Amino acid sequence: MASITKKNILVAVLLVVLSGAAVGYYLYNKGPLDVRNSAAVNTTASSLYDEFYSDSTSALKKYAGKVLLIKGEVKTVSVNQQKEKIILLKTGTEDASVNCTMEEDAKNITANSQVSIKGICSGIGQGDEELGIRADVYLTRCILIK
């Protein structure tokens, strides 16, 4: 009788260890966040920028690392060194944009069109007051929703 209980305990311990290892292995190898199927915080390019500009600390807490769905008007479309598309969305401030690095190719997007872009917010960049360079608010791994 005692040996059966001992055996049961051993099996139970082994099961716990194995499932722990399986969960650990799964978490260790888990791929990057699925932006398309993640819940997003809705906002506009102008209000996002204004929040970062007026209080970057609280905006960072609220938005950095989170998936956002941003509505805005396209300022420019360009390509970075990795051949990824960069879409700049206009804000209420001249020379400051919401700077979106696209994960998918955004075809047929031209300046002045209205778009909704989903991506992960990295925060506000570094500006230079002396030189008059305004910082951008950055989004990465972006996809075009419409």
Add this chain to the structure above:
Amino acid sequence: MKKRSLLLIIPFLILPFIFISAQKVYTKNGAVSFFSTSTLENIAASNNQVMSVLNITTGDLQFSVLIKSFHFKKSLMETHFNENYLESDKYPKAIFKGKISNLPAVNFTADGNYSVEVSGDLTIHGVTNKVTTPGTITVKAGIVSAKADFKITLADYKISIPGIVKDNIAKVIDIKVSCVYDQKL
């Protein structure tokens, strides 16, 4: 005759001012990547959201990197990188402020690749260290680009890696910065 030769001189007098008018170039989408090579695992991450300003008359160079712009193949790596190693909520940016020390070696008006030496203060994880590193300035059709490699020791920036993953992460990380200065001031 004298008047004519004076007229000929005028363009040469104006020319330097044309270049001086664009003495600062910048980009908001420069690239930075880093590599950690160890026997157990190679880790790489890149970021194309580097803000950088180069003053071509003084050689002053600065760049700023948002830590949260780095993305990894494995989401757990990204979490550890942000929360445990770089503490990106507390220290959202890495910043370099320095100078090209051999600026006369670069001719910004002629196409070519120029080897330079960059030195200055590199701030990562809230810790600032003096660094000196080789770089390249490229001038092509009036567009200036810069590349530089930094080798940084994690311990110098008080980035501590826990024992369990110590062998997965290199103690010295290779950081490459590459900026195309497409904007002028």
